[in-house]
Amino acid sequence: MDEVINDLIALGKGLSITFRNMLQKPVTITYPENKRKFPARTRGRHVLHRYEDGRERCVGCLLCQGTCPAGAIYIEPAENTKENQVSAGERHARVFDVDLLRCIYCGHCELACPTNAITLENNTAIAGYTRESLLIHKEELLEPKGTATLGSTQAWDPKPPSPSAAEFDGSETSSAAVGQGNRPSRQPGAGH
Amino acid sequence: MTLEALGFFVGVVIKAVLFSVALLTGFAYMTYGERRIVARMQWRVGPNKVGPWGLLQPAADGIKLLFKEQLQPKEAKTFLFVLAPMISLVVALSAYAVIPIDKDPVNLFGYSIEPWVSNPSIAVLYLLGISSLGVYGIILGGWASNNKYALLGAIRSSAQVISYELALGTALVSPLLMVGSLSFRDVVNQQLDHSYLTGDGGWLILAQPVAFFLYWTAAVAEVNRAPFDLPEAEQELGAGYHTEYSGMKFAMFFMAEYVNMFTVSSVATTVFLGGPGGLPVDESQGLLFRLLAHGPHWFLLKVYFFMFVFIWLRATFPRFRYDQLMRIGWQFLLPLGLINLGVTAVGVAMQWKSYQFTLAVASMLVTLIALSMLNRKPEQPDHH
Numbered sequence: 001m002d003e004v005i006n007d008l009i010a011l012g013k014g015l016s017i018t019f020r021n022m023l024q025k026p027v028t029i030t031y032p033e034n035k036r037k038f039p040a041r042t043r044g045r046h047v048l049h050r051y052e053d054g055r056e057r058c059v060g061c062l063l064c065q066g067t068c069p070a071g072a073i074y075i076e077p078a079e080n081t082k083e084n085q086v087s088a089g090e091r092h093a094r095v096f097d098v099d100l101l102r103c104i105y106c107g108h109c110e111l112a113c114p115t116n117a118i119t120l121e122n123n124t125a126i127a128g129y130t131r132e133s134l135l136i137h138k139e140e141l142l143e144p145k146g147t148a149t150l151g152s153t154q155a156w157d158p159k160p161p162s163p164s165a166a167e168f169d170g171s172e173t174s175s176a177a178v179g180q181g182n183r184p185s186r187q188p189g190a191g192h
Numbered sequence: 193m194t195l196e197a198l199g200f201f202v203g204v205v206i207k208a209v210l211f212s213v214a215l216l217t218g219f220a221y222m223t224y225g226e227r228r229i230v231a232r233m234q235w236r237v238g239p240n241k242v243g244p245w246g247l248l249q250p251a252a253d254g255i256k257l258l259f260k261e262q263l264q265p266k267e268a269k270t271f272l273f274v275l276a277p278m279i280s281l282v283v284a285l286s287a288y289a290v291i292p293i294d295k296d297p298v299n300l301f302g303y304s305i306e307p308w309v310s311n312p313s314i315a316v317l318y319l320l321g322i323s324s325l326g327v328y329g330i331i332l333g334g335w336a337s338n339n340k341y342a343l344l345g346a347i348r349s350s351a352q353v354i355s356y357e358l359a360l361g362t363a364l365v366s367p368l369l370m371v372g373s374l375s376f377r378d379v380v381n382q383q384l385d386h387s388y389l390t391g392d393g394g395w396l397i398l399a400q401p402v403a404f405f406l407y408w409t410a411a412v413a414e415v416n417r418a419p420f421d422l423p424e425a426e427q428e429l430g431a432g433y434h435t436e437y438s439g440m441k442f443a444m445f446f447m448a449e450y451v452n453m454f455t456v457s458s459v460a461t462t463v464f465l466g467g468p469g470g471l472p473v474d475e476s477q478g479l480l481f482r483l484l485a486h487g488p489h490w491f492l493l494k495v496y497f498f499m500f501v502f503i504w505l506r507a508t509f510p511r512f513r514y515d516q517l518m519r520i521g522w523q524f525l526l527p528l529g530l531i532n533l534g535v536t537a538v539g540v541a542m543q544w545k546s547y548q549f550t551l552a553v554a555s556m557l558v559t560l561i562a563l564s565m566l567n568r569k570p571e572q573p574d575h576h
Contacts, residue, residue, distance in 0.1 A: 005561065014509060015508050017508070018507050026231070026235050028237040030240070
């Protein structure tokens, strides 16, 4: 019987816990109306960036395609011409496809990118009715004309290299000269 | 057939239909209320998308269930397979016929309307008999499905219902012995018209707290609700006896479960909480006082309190093991109920007042606890 009394006390404790929980505010975030704020460097869907003058950052170097462990990126580069200066370098990506079903959102592409052209942003609402709809093309990846963001990696200079740098004549050997953006210059003595 | 008899018959039919509709609406909103309340107990929100605050969720669920495909296993016994959910639902609904939702007949449109469908002198027997028929629906459904999990669930259910019906009956006998009648109307009138201190009235939960506790525990087991929901233990049995049911046939089992909950809550209200009784005021002083004194709203309030307790229990306790279930039923509820019945019988023979019953039951509990303390075995050394 005293065992039973102890059991009954335990039952009462349990009931009081659930009753107190009922008076708590729910922790649910009602999703489509209210969205959770993601940390700044959440790795969601990819975005291709532009410079302030509207040119694309991507120079079609294929480094992201090469480093991608899932083989999710497919690029066809093309030459820039005087009339059609798409990117700030010699070449640009004519085709830039990302297969969101293959991508593992590891972020290697944004680490490999020499011009900060591709970053993973905090759009995590990735869903579609067909496989084709989740193989997204350059038009969907590229940020709209007139916007020039740096994305989640803030260490890059938003300014484009000078237009003349696009014509590589061998006289300059900086990364900006080949359209690879202006990295903050190295401190002397910090490495090679 | 005389005109009066015809009028009586029509009145009963109308009331039966009204009660059924009320119960089924109540069922629909209980599913909504349960989901909302359990959600709040788990810091969630629950269904809130269909209509304002999700209030149309039951309608959406109903439409979905109506249009679902009626699946039936190839080897199922078609006749019994279809019959079983009907038995469950019909039995659950008919049990409600004897519950009075107010004290006296009301005069409305020149007619004297009785607030119950029928008032037989053996109401409690009728209710116990009808509600124990509900197990047929479950066991036939489980057997006709031709599915081993459904059958196991059905067998468990019948074992459970049979075991706990004893405790349920024993728990109900004590208060009914005090009242001296099996009619629910007499039970209500006894509680409301007599005094607790100077007579043998007052809410019977005061005079019979142990019987109330036993009744409630057995009732939860009787309607197969958590923590006694072994017949549909998901981890072991799929969904138990209704594993193979879908669409409206499943909905009928579901309705039967909730209507049974309403029934046992109503019996608990009627027998232990004074049924439609409210505050102890003089009802001859006007309508307001009459509404404060007694009425269907008080009855509903108490029933919904018990329904809330059902939900609360479900949100709190894990399911019992089968051996625990049987041990509680046979070794705890039944002996305690019998001892309580003995004490009550002595009190009735000696014409005690209500408060003397309370004292007697309290001293009975103290004695039992003291005896068990004396009999306690020395602690077993730990095995390493």
